[in-house]
Amino acid sequence: xxxxxxxxxxxxxxxxxxxxxxxxxxxxxxxxxxxxxxxxxxxxxxxxxxxxxxxxxxxxxxxxxxxxxxxxxxxxxxxxxxxxxxxxxxxxxxxxxxxxxxxxxxxxxxxxxxxxxxxxxxxxxxxxxxxxxxxxxxxxxxxxxxxxxxxxxxxxxxxxxxxxxxxxxxxxxxxxxxxxxxxxxxxxxxxxxxxxxxxxxxxxxxxxxxxxxxxxxxxxxxxxxxxxxxxxxxxxxxxxxxxxxxxxxxxxxxxxxxxxxxxxxxxxxxxxxxxxxxxxxxxxxxxxxxxxxxxxxxxxxxxxxxxxxxxxxxxxxxxxxxxxxxxxxxxxxxxxxxxxxxxxxxxxxxxxxxxxxxxxxxxxxxxxxxxxxxxx
Amino acid sequence: xxxxxxxxxxxxxxxxxxxxxxxxxxxxxxxxxxxxxxxxxxxxxxxxxxxxxxxxxxxxxxxxxxxxxxxxxxxxxxxxxxxxxxxxxxxxxxxxxxxxxxxxxxxxxxxxxxxxxxxxxxxxxxxxxxxxxxxxxxxxxxxxx
Numbered sequence: 292x293x294x295x296x297x298x299x300x301x302x303x304x305x306x307x308x309x310x311x312x313x314x315x316x317x318x319x320x321x322x323x324x325x326x327x328x329x330x331x332x333x334x335x336x337x338x339x340x341x342x343x344x345x346x347x348x349x350x351x352x353x354x355x356x357x358x359x360x361x362x363x364x365x366x367x368x369x370x371x372x373x374x375x376x377x378x379x380x381x382x383x384x385x386x387x388x389x390x391x392x393x394x395x396x397x398x399x400x401x402x403x404x405x406x407x408x409x410x411x412x413x414x415x416x417x418x419x420x421x422x423x424x425x426x427x428x429x430x431x432x433x434x435x436x437x438x439x440x441x442x443x444x445x446x447x448x449x450x451x452x453x454x455x456x457x458x459x460x461x462x463x464x465x466x467x468x469x470x471x472x473x474x475x476x477x478x479x480x481x482x483x484x485x486x487x488x489x490x491x492x493x494x495x496x497x498x499x500x501x502x503x504x505x506x507x508x509x510x511x512x513x514x515x516x517x518x519x520x521x522x523x524x525x526x527x528x529x530x531x532x533x534x535x536x537x538x539x540x541x542x543x544x545x546x547x548x549x550x551x552x553x554x555x556x557x558x559x560x561x562x563x564x565x566x567x568x569x570x571x572x573x574x575x576x577x578x579x580x581x582x583x584x585x586x587x588x589x590x591x592x593x594x595x596x597x598x599x600x601x602x603x604x605x606x607x608x609x610x611x612x613x614x615x616x617x618x619x620x621x622x623x624x625x626x627x628x629x630x631x632x633x634x635x636x637x638x639x640x641x642x643x644x645x646x647x648x649x650x651x652x653x654x655x656x657x658x659x660x661x662x663x664x665x666x667x
Numbered sequence: 668x669x670x671x672x673x674x675x676x677x678x679x680x681x682x683x684x685x686x687x688x689x690x691x692x693x694x695x696x697x698x699x700x701x702x703x704x705x706x707x708x709x710x711x712x713x714x715x716x717x718x719x720x721x722x723x724x725x726x727x728x729x730x731x732x733x734x735x736x737x738x739x740x741x742x743x744x745x746x747x748x749x750x751x752x753x754x755x756x757x758x759x760x761x762x763x764x765x766x767x768x769x770x771x772x773x774x775x776x777x778x779x780x781x782x783x784x785x786x787x788x789x790x791x792x793x794x795x796x797x798x799x800x801x802x803x804x805x806x807x808x809x810x811x812x
Binding site: 321421423431436439483484485486532590 | 683716737738739744746748749756767768769779781
């Protein structure tokens with residue numbers, strides 16, 4: 292395939308709290324790790340994309356600053372913001388550029404430094420009506436999705452809680468994860484209630500961290516590797532108005548996934564390892580239904596019975612996901628891709644999925660949704 | 668700056684909802700209606716999502732609806748006048764739009780999907796002139812049919 296896109300290198304700065312480091316430090320360290328992984332010099336990179344939402348640090352132009360720390364050879368740099376889906380959208384733009392032939396090698400850096408505390412849309416202390424009335428609370432959005440799912444299908448609080456048990460267990464084996472401790476179902480259910488049915492241990496932490504991914508044309512990659520992981524297909528979306536109803540919450544994941552499956556020439560049954568956007572536990576259950584892994588309404592029991600474990604039918608968030616790996620918003624998409632690449636290379640160590648040859652990433656930002664499919 | 672009505676009530680934000688003039692009448696949210704296809708939307712819109720007509724008209728939305736979904740928030744957000752625990756909901760109004768709102772005057776354990784609700788006013792504070800500053804909330808429908 293002449294228009295193929297290859298993931299040549301991946302790298303992370305560990306996720307957690309790093310008050311002594313600047314956002315430039317985080318991004319540069321992830322980028323250097325990705326360059327070393329790819330085995331290329333920075334000057335070979337022909338286009339740079341920076342995914343970041345905008346917590347602590349400079350308000351604008353972070354892409355210029357971070358890429359500028361790596362070198363300055365005049366390449367185009369683009370800052371991309373799609374809330375929590377920023378770096379996956381940046382990756383899709385980079386892949387478009389390679390497929391179009393406007394760059395042989397492109398690099399995506401995702402980075403964030405976050406404030407502590409409960410995420411509020413528009414920031415804590417915003418003075419718009421919804422903020423004043425206590426409506427702009429991120430876990431509440433997922434709590435409402437969960438309540439509707441419970442009413443429609445009988446999904447139970449322990450089904451959601453099990454997502455966190457599984458993710459924490461996986462993160463024990465991920466040296467880049469923020470939380471590397473296993474927790475029990477009783478501990479998850481017994482932790483402080485935040486937005487019913489979501490308890491504290493079902494919320495991702497706020498985090499500092501960075502990810503970097505280097506994409507290359509298949510022609511360029513052939514000179515560097517004999518076992519390329521390919522970015523096979525990608526599709527993005529935003530909320531849709533349908534039949535008298537405005538789009539609520541996130542974009543049309545099922546439709547976006549269908550497009551990605553068609554472009555990749557695969558179906559749900561072909562996916563061996565998956566990363567989904569589990570900022571809060573309902574994310575995993577609702578998304579595996581949207582991706583077509585299980586019928587609507589069966590996601591809760593499927594997860595509860597181990598279907599998304601590393602040894603399950605559809606292993607999900609093998610690195611701990613947002614819940615345990617952490618969620619420095621702009622860095623998350625690139626971290627999801629990093630895990631899929633490690634899985635497809637067979638480099639995931641104790642969390643390796645046997646026979647992983649096709650992987651899928653679903654990353655969502657407020658209103659935006661991205662699905663990418665990788666193979667080898 | 669908000670302006671109080673004859674009853675000494677002022678909305679916490681202008682342009683979001685209407686405080687009823689007559690006692691016993693319900694407050695109403697301001698929405699947008701398409702003059703071509705009559706589809707209604709929450710809040711201000713310029714262009715119709717249904718038929719792409721340009722130039723929607725302001726309308727008063729139905730004060731009645733049912734709970735589409737909800738959650739109970741157990742942690743008071745910074746900068747909010749609400750105190751945890753409190754319920755919020757997405758309410759599907761009788762004339763179509765879904766709006767997000769706080770729920771009051773309901774035991775938290777009886778909030779459920781499908782509960783019929785109506786709009787109500789909620790006193791937030793008094794301003795410097797002694798007026799009641801009010802926000803809108805929803806509560807269980809008192810004339811539940």
